[in-house]
Amino acid sequence: MTIETDNSNVLDPNTQRQNPVSQVLPTFRPTMIINKPVRTGQRIYAEGSNLVVLGVVNAGAELIADGDIHIYAPLRGRAIAGAQGNENARIFVHSLEAELISVAGCFKVFENGIPENLRGKPVQVHLDGSDLIIQPLLS
Amino acid sequence: MSKVIVVTSGKGGVGKTTTSASFSSGLALRGNKTVVIDFDVGLRNLDLIMGCERRVVYDIINVINGEVTLKQALIKDKNCDNLYILPASQTRDKDALNLEGVERILNELKESFDCIVCDSPAGIESGAFTAMYFADEALVVTNPEVSSVRDSDRILGILAAKSKRAVDGLDPVKEHLLITRYDPKRVEAGEMLSVTDIQEILRIPLIGVIPESESVLQASNAGTPAIHLDKSDVAEAYRDVVGRFMGDERLPMRFVTVEKKSFLKRLLGGR
Numbered sequence: 001m002t003i004e005t006d007n008s009n010v011l012d013p014n015t016q017r018q019n020p021v022s023q024v025l026p027t028f029r030p031t032m033i034i035n036k037p038v039r040t041g042q043r044i045y046a047e048g049s050n051l052v053v054l055g056v057v058n059a060g061a062e063l064i065a066d067g068d069i070h071i072y073a074p075l076r077g078r079a080i081a082g083a084q085g086n087e088n089a090r091i092f093v094h095s096l097e098a099e100l101i102s103v104a105g106c107f108k109v110f111e112n113g114i115p116e117n118l119r120g121k122p123v124q125v126h127l128d129g130s131d132l133i134i135q136p137l138l139s
Numbered sequence: 140m141s142k143v144i145v146v147t148s149g150k151g152g153v154g155k156t157t158t159s160a161s162f163s164s165g166l167a168l169r170g171n172k173t174v175v176i177d178f179d180v181g182l183r184n185l186d187l188i189m190g191c192e193r194r195v196v197y198d199i200i201n202v203i204n205g206e207v208t209l210k211q212a213l214i215k216d217k218n219c220d221n222l223y224i225l226p227a228s229q230t231r232d233k234d235a236l237n238l239e240g241v242e243r244i245l246n247e248l249k250e251s252f253d254c255i256v257c258d259s260p261a262g263i264e265s266g267a268f269t270a271m272y273f274a275d276e277a278l279v280v281t282n283p284e285v286s287s288v289r290d291s292d293r294i295l296g297i298l299a300a301k302s303k304r305a306v307d308g309l310d311p312v313k314e315h316l317l318i319t320r321y322d323p324k325r326v327e328a329g330e331m332l333s334v335t336d337i338q339e340i341l342r343i344p345l346i347g348v349i350p351e352s353e354s355v356l357q358a359s360n361a362g363t364p365a366i367h368l369d370k371s372d373v374a375e376a377y378r379d380v381v382g383r384f385m386g387d388e389r390l391p392m393r394f395v396t397v398e399k400k401s402f403l404k405r406l407l408g409g410r
Contacts, residue, residue, distance in 0.1 A: 039299070
């Protein structure tokens with residue numbers, strides 16, 4: 001990440017930065033960002049973090065994340081969020097054409113195709129109890 | 140600066156060898172010193188398509204094993220002055236190819252050739268991998284049907300992740316999509332994927348569309364690369380591909396729409 005040094009509005013030079021009191025850092029891993037197409041046979045695992053994909057995810061490709069998954073392109077393969085059991089994980093897709101989606105082990109396949117109202121639409125996927133909910137994102 | 144170009148597809152029978160033969164001939168016709176290498180060890184075909192099967196004495200495996208020099212194994216093409224063929228072995232299998240040996244051959248070829256075309260075998264096993272590993276550019280041959288497109292997608296993934304350029308962190312392999320056996324009539328009838336459908340999935344630049352044609356089979360059987368068939372659609376399409384590869388981006392994409400027959404043609408019953 002780059003920080004613009006000449007942008008003096010951001011931080012008053014006279015302001016003293018407070019040093020962190022404790023050295024206990026939260027277990028935080030930066031989001032994994034993929035900016036290329038994910039092609040059939042490829043598997044991407046964002047261990048302990050969120051996953052952001054900017055390229056198309058083709059049929060036969062697999063995205064796995066312990067956190068959330070964001071896909072700003074068509075999802076035609078599989079997306080598995082909350083792979084270690086995080087039930088609050090969500091999947092955000094720009095265009096839903098997936099083979100399979102899963103959150104914390106609850107999965108859905110689209111044997112008879114994706115319902116008309118969701119197919120090719122921007123959606124989010126989350127878990128409600130043991131139900132996998134797919135809803136259109138507000139446009 | 141010489142270029143290594145792999146002709147690959149994943150799926151078999153889509154036209155890799157036909158394309159390798161015509162593409163390398165086209166490059167040679169435009170004045171590039173070109174060599175085309177058959178990597179399909181054990182299922183040697185390129186020499187048949189090029190019509191030089193009776194002149195094969197030594198092959199790539201002999202060169203790798205140091206039994207003969209490269210010069211002894213290269214066969215001069217009968218149609219083009221600038222073109223040479225390095226045949227595969229018919230009696231060995233893919234394990235006889237090794238990366239070190241292939242790299243040594245390619246480096247030696249780079250000293251005297253402008254373009255090195257590698258005709259990959261089908262599949263994603265060692266033979267196909269060896270053929271693509273050293274590539275600078277790739278022609279990904281795809282038929283307008285779902286299984287071919289998916290296999291091409293797989294190959295593109297491997298090119299992006301496992302080729303030498305990817306492993307060494309250099310600029311990625313330049314990818315070109317070549318659609319073969321395209322039949323605009325069947326696309327209009329909804330029986331075939333369209334160029335747009337294929338591009339929507341693979342998302343790499345299109346270098347050409349080769350129409351489905353009976354003349355390809357005749358040319359193969361006669362041992363003449365299809366690009367030498369005068370006045371055929373296929374030859375024209377391959378010439379366009381070579382033109383675009385050489386940097387002529389203004390060439391219009393032909394053979395992608397159904398041709399309206401003229402009144403006279405219909406009257407004479409031409410096909």
